[in-house]
Amino acid sequence: MKTTAGGLAAPLGFKSAGAYCGIKRKRNDIALIVSDRDAVAAGVFTQNIVRASCVTANSALLPSTTMRAIVVNSGNANACNGEAGDRDNELMAQFAAESIGVGRGQIFSASTGIIGAAMPMEKVEAGIRLAATKLQDENSDAAAEAIMTTDTFPKQFAVELTVGGVQVKIGAIAKGSGMIAPNMATMLCFIVTDAAIDQAVLQEMLSRCVWYTFNSITVDGDTSTNDMVLILAKGAAGNKPITGLDTQDAAVFETALYNVCLHLAKEVVRDGEGATKLVSVTVKNVAPPKALEDAYVASGRDLTKEQRASFARSVAKTIANSPLVKTALFGNDPNWGRILAAAGRSGVQFDQSAIEISLAGHPVYSNGQPTDFDHDMLSKSMSGNELAITIDMHQLGGEQATVWTCDFSYEYVKINAEYHT
């Protein structure tokens, strides 16, 4: 697998466009992604029970093997708008379907931006029809820009890999950068591939990849009403279709998909509101509670790898969301006490005397007490734009998980306090 250019345009047979319709003041605010024939589709959606109209509508379309396009607007989340919101979302999909000449049931829709503002449907309709005239397969620069909200740079990525001797490509665009509106944010990612693959296999792979990537990042812990990751796969590459999870081809494809998701997930965090650094929090060797394992064994089942790793991820998420940890990171303060205290309230049991904490590769806590580290030197080595925090719980039979977060700066407060609807 290697990276390649073109974003969404890298795989064969996908076109995209960006257009300006006036929801936002200046930048493009409508994106269209179109497959030239029916595509197998899978999706993962926000776990917030308050869901935007587009999330509900897209969920109802899955599973599908006949999807043709994704229409997206930025600047308005079309969330919490009641029946009017559902109607506007439906219209948006219909305008897209008409513009490209396919059925409404072949269109995914997505919105990101302010919650609770009415959609300016005349503008949206004009924007979608304009975007349809701009579709091209050279690159996805315009589409990647058109889905941005508080993002400071567009996010796209593509890889090529070999599946059963055939070259296959995966391309994607994504946006961040806080978790919810009305500071105009929401995590969205759209992926396309020319690989041939079964829908159920694609859905399972996407769910697993998202667990380790987009569901393992946090900017502020606030889950959006609009979050979604969608993938379209249409088989133009001509590989022998991937029909199961356990083949060599499946492993190669899933690894590539994971890498696409991981790259873009980290880009979202790197561009988190006010962020000055990308921080990985890796928690190692955390075992599931014995009672849970026993209950599974007794019922003849096994915990999945993700279930086993979820305890390590809970610890990592609690640390990654702690305002005290995040402000310390902004200040380059090697404050292991805040990390340990956050771990202690995560709900996961551990032995305080067995835990080891490292910052930027330097051990700061072990054997139940701080190490004799040089504060100023360590602070200096924390001052770059990437930082690794590692916590080892040393539990037998344990799993590990990594969560990516950013620091908490004056700029975050400024962006989120001074914006007015």
Place this chain on the structure above:
Amino acid sequence: MKTTAGGLAAPLGFKSAGAYCGIKRKRNDIALIVSDRDAVAAGVFTQNIVRASCVTANSALLPSTTMRAIVVNSGNANACNGEAGDRDNELMAQFAAESIGVGRGQIFSASTGIIGAAMPMEKVEAGIRLAATKLQDENSDAAAEAIMTTDTFPKQFAVELTVGGVQVKIGAIAKGSGMIAPNMATMLCFIVTDAAIDQAVLQEMLSRCVWYTFNSITVDGDTSTNDMVLILAKGAAGNKPITGLDTQDAAVFETALYNVCLHLAKEVVRDGEGATKLVSVTVKNVAPPKALEDAYVASGRDLTKEQRASFARSVAKTIANSPLVKTALFGNDPNWGRILAAAGRSGVQFDQSAIEISLAGHPVYSNGQPTDFDHDMLSKSMSGNELAITIDMHQLGGEQATVWTCDFSYEYVKINAEYHT
């Protein structure tokens, strides 16, 4: 019940003192609270599994009917210091016991401040012995000051009430103001009363009062390793002892104790790091999940009032801890979308179309959509130093809960990023 002067000195037979020993640069850092005879004692401790030495030691002393004193230092949390920390905590209690001539088992200890720094025991010993020479029963100003860390004002309160025709008093001191060190914070509260009351009754009342007060506040969601609320009751008032929870006397006393806890809990939030306003988040009419109620009914038990209210409190806590909600509050932004989105990720089920949200008494969301409110006028009425947020879920058989929080300002980031250990 009415408020009265004197703090810890209001009830009969309690003395207190504050002294300077040099853990902190300038301010008093040792407090001593002494009962002139054996007192019934109860306590509530941090739920963090990383616990300071003082928390572990105090828990082991309860239940007790023979406590005599509480010794406290600020500036050093004596947490995560391994066996040396346990030894230093033990020494601290012993110095206090010797200084006032009682047994070590009659002393509670408490520490607040930096996590993971060694305790300067020579200074601490001198400070405790000095404090013992300064004990007086005029007021508790010096003790209230000596337990402060990043607090900007001392917190004390006292009430008088009539129990069975006899005048009884409750006095207390507390400190905030972030949740954990090393920015030198931790929530501590020490309460004394001259009422005569059984230990088990006192413990149950304290636990219930703390549930609704100190366990219903948040500054940043970070649970300290050192949090504790202790109460000493010694019966000098001469009331007929309170021996059960269901009498008129018990109800009067518990209400007064609740009011003391509530007053100080709100003071802690009002003085939260960087806070510009005290915000109450009240969530009404949230019913427990039907499956849980059915399981209780099937087993012949009832959910307690607190268990029933815990679902409303979960929603309120998720809102109260959301960085996006808290930054919007700092900016006086009537941002109901962030409130609703936070509620949606709280884990509690509700119907989005039945929910009502009010800010400062003005409805902003109902019937599944925003109301037609005047943004600028509402923003203006949010700009005071107190604000009420109300969410009504309209679920049959539901309970309500209130959580108190503060806003999230530049100053919070400054305090927590620029401090270095």
